[in-house]
Amino acid sequence: MTPAARRVLEAAAKLFYERGIHAVGVDLIAAEAGVTKKTLYDRFGSKEQIVVEYLADRDERWRAFLAPYLDAAPNPAARVLAVFDASRAWATPYSPKGCSMVNAHAEISDPAHPAYAIIIAQKQWMLDLFTGLVAEIAPHRAGPLGRTLMLIHEGALVAHGLHTFPDPIGHAREQARSLLADADAEAGADAGDRAAKR
Structure with missing residues (x-):
């Protein structure tokens, strides 16, 4: 990406998120980026494509931000909680x-919009991430x-954006921790039952 195109994307990202x-x-994007509309269209073709690249870039940066949190966690339960830790660290500077x-x-909300697939795929990735992590703790659930x-x-991300109450992501982490503890205890009980039947 050329420096001018990068400025366009950075300006668009700031404006789209804030306004x-x-x-x-x-x-407005061209003016904020200090480029001509021709430069903007030469690089991106349309506003829709700028939206696509804005969201794809946000997704890529979030995954890169999350990766070291997951890598540093010693076990599946800790990795689940690490997602919440990363979200908490990300939220204030990047997602106020x-x-x-x-x-x-x-x-x-139109599935025909080219950015729609980016949005849905990002949330599906998060669901797959949580499901994959807990499969190592409670495979049957x-x-x-x-x-x-x-x-x-x-829900924690939405509450954070609405400023409904202090530290919703921290609260959500505690709920997740309790849920994981219950699942771990249940998995242990199931394993004991299976061993007793042998």
Whole structure:
């Protein structure tokens, strides 16, 4: 990406997140980036493509931000909690108004929009991440438990953006920890039952 194109994307990202996608036009993006509209269209082709690249870039940066938290966690339960730790560390500097994907979905609900697939794929990735992690703890309950953790996490992101109460992501982490402890205890009991039947 050329320096001018990078400036366009950075300006668009800031404006889209702060003001909303529909409220921001290409004239404003070009002015904020210090480029001509021709330069903007030469690189991106359309505002829709800028939205796609904005959301794809946010997703890529979030995954890169999360990776060291997951790598440093010693076991599956700790990795689940590490997702909440990473979200908490990410939220204030990068998402003070809540999740960019949720915010974008409020404006882009048409599956035909090219950015729609980015939004849905990012949330599916998060669900798959939670489900995969808990499959190592409670394999027979991985689907429902993964969905529950996803709901807790997403609710915390929304509450953070709304400033409903202090530290919703920290609160969600504690709920997740309790849920994991219950699942671990249940898995241990199931293993004991199976051993007793042998």
